[in-house]
Amino acid sequence: MTLVRIVVWVVACVIVFKVVLLRVEVDGISMLPTYKNHSKNWINRLAYFRHEPRRGDVVAIRLAGIHAMLLKRIIGLPGETVAFADGRVLINGKILNEPYEKFPCDWDRAPVKLGDTQYFVVGDNRTMPQQDHTFGECERNRIIGKVLLSR
């Protein structure tokens, strides 16, 4: 009986820590001050099993695979128009309230209409130069999951 329990625990741990959760280390400063460079976290791959990604979620976006991912915050949902004006995010022309943004920025970006499967993602660190920051439209199939330890 003990052996069965051990086996069940081992299988459960393997499923949780190899399939459901992905351990990640933040490499870069684009999510400051929310997530510091070289900080550790987990990605929940089942977060969007029952519902689609929501605005404000911090998500992992795959590149060619899952060994390297972008960590970004969703600010625009499919079908919306997203723009930056004087550092403010405009969703369908209205200013988005972003309590996680602690410092002012001066970014400008022309409005972009998102497709049916596209989300607009951006890092929290908007004090860095706009041209050095990777942000923009992201296809739904690139979103791997949601950060587990949210702030």
Add this chain to the structure above:
Amino acid sequence: MKIILRLALLAAVIAAGVWLWTILFPSPEKAVRRQLSELARDASFSGNQSSLAVIAGAQRLANFFSTNVEVNLDVPGRIQHTLTGRDEIMQADAGARASLDGLKVEFPDVNVTVAPDKQSATADLTVKAQAGGDRDSIWQEMKFTLQKTGGKWLITRVETVRTLT
């Protein structure tokens, strides 16, 4: 007992034969993966190389590419450059080897698609590059197109993939 031993021996010989076959005659996908793995290894270098080592390294790297290769690098905020032909690749690589204090290149994710005729293939991959002395790495998704030429897989085109548009 003797028959079982003979059968076991036969099975072992067949398994060894299959293993040897896959080593000597790898599938196109395996061959491409191996080629890319060697590319990452040869694109990496340590700092303070002699002039001879710089030239040899650049020459070795150029041999992975076809003579009419086209490389389009477009990493916003980092690099925007187009290289055409082996000579330009050699020059660019020699320049990098002479100016950088080392470079470590890795391909942590590689997805290979071989064409039905098995004469060409594409590889979508993630490049991780870290220059010597730099604390942070550059991560970039790229697409390589390869062509089988004279039994060797040569890279004919390299382009950056914009993960976010």
